[in-house]
Amino acid sequence: MANDVWVYIEHKDGAITPMSFELLGIGKTLADGLGSSVCGFVVGEKADDIAKEAFAYGASKVYAVEGAEFKGFRPDAYSKAAHFLLDKYKPGVALFRATSQGTDVAAASAALLGFGLCTDTIGLVVDGGKMKMTRAAFGGNYTVSVVNEKAATQIATVRPKAFAMPEKDASKSGEVVKEAFSVAEADLNTKVLEFIQSATAVNLVEADIIVTGGRGVGNEEGFTLIKELADMLGGAVGASRAAVDSGWIPYEHQVGQTGKTVKPKIYIACGVSGAIQHLAGMRTSDCIVAINKDPDAPIFKAATFGIVGDYKQVVPKLIEKFKGKLGK
């Protein structure tokens, strides 16, 4: 239906995680507001298993393009297929996760359609029959709401974890609509040669718990303590730019305006002053804990819980207490 809300289901070589279906939750809310249905759309070598999961997470239909050329992610192959589906069915809304893959496909398929899009959206509501999309701009100092006035499909990438996960009900099923679409290998521009798994495998964006170290951590060894706390909590290690620029930890850990934007359930900042560029990347976290020896550090203004003290004393105490209470 022209007013349907489509959710792009992301996978890696056919592998999915529950997060792949995250947007079916907000998609359903929007579809209810628009009086339409929420549908999934998939591009991949095989779509049936993915579609089955999508139904369990609330999709009423799944549109799919299958083919050997879509086995691994390639931006041009996937965007051409996504463009084909969107152009044929012209859904009212198409949502993508603001991950590397989601952003690549959303941007390119929107461009092929000749539309603009809203990126890294943190608010989505139906207002007067149109979807209003809200995003942060200027390092989170402002929020900007946009509507797409002219495009047949309102396209948005959505910040991971900005909306609640949908409930899963394995008894639900739906219809898979398969479309014949293929791209000749010769017409494709890119080929993945290999994937080098990161030794630390940081996926800050998906992490529920992040423990971050700033310049106050003092040196590379200081991060051992940060990592110990993160490991204890099953979380990831973040860093301020000052810590990254000091060479204590690789850039992939950086949180902030020129690093990753994160929204974990718990964010523990150790020795981070709370510069606006850092806050830009983490201020929407659910619970922020700040540990800083300067009682006037701006980070305390954003913190849910603050501890004024030396992280070298506080963090080991926290580790000790967690160890006891969590039985680890």
Added chain:
Amino acid sequence: MKIAVCLKQVPDTEAEIKWDIPSGTLKRDGMDSITNPFDEFALEEALLTRENYDGEIVAISMGPEKAADVLRNALALTVNAVQQVSDPVFAGSDTYATAYTLAEAIKKIGDVDVVFAGKQSTDGNTGVVSAELAAILGWSQLTYVSKVRQIDAAGKKIVVERAIEGGNEVVEAKLPAVVSVIKGINEPRLPNLMGIRKAAKVEIPKWSAGDLGVDAGKVGAAGSCTKVVEIAVPPPRGAGEILKGEIEDIANTLTDKLIDLKVIK
């Protein structure tokens, strides 16, 4: 090899930001401006590419009159040519209108093998213009690039590493390509005084909408389908609770509170 690099002028992060509220666009005129920090990495990568493989660099900037400063800085860093793209009708362009306009400029420059751009701007933050540009041109779309391993202009091939979730993907792609780079790919150099003096005297060439022959319905506010309807300051986070007392007690209280959130497994 012909290398293009896209540079955007953005307000200094420290500067006060002024909005033109009815149109939802920025009042870019009265603000201190800098080259978008991510674009400095793109420019450096262009310079390194020229050093490694020979070639010429054309720096392009789309923006108001004043954005010529960004190109002057690029000239001071010895790019071979610069091209400003500026016209009042471009004001209010969304990402698609911007990418479309840049695509027309790159076509007009002609014979470009590789375009470098920054991952995103620090003002709009959208991070999609380079991908849209690649899609519009039909060129290889290489985003989140953390390393350029090899460029073979004669063989029309490029190999890069992309820093994506969980690791680095090594991708081989056809040229021409649009490569958007992340921080950490290199260490941007600074211009020297001689370069700055020389650049100050250069007249910056400018293309208008008419020069590019763009479709007027596709550029600027008129060509943009996303329209800003509201600008707000996010509510401040409620001032939190400072835990006071002996470190033993504080640690006890905090760990209890965090465990109560039922997030820690």
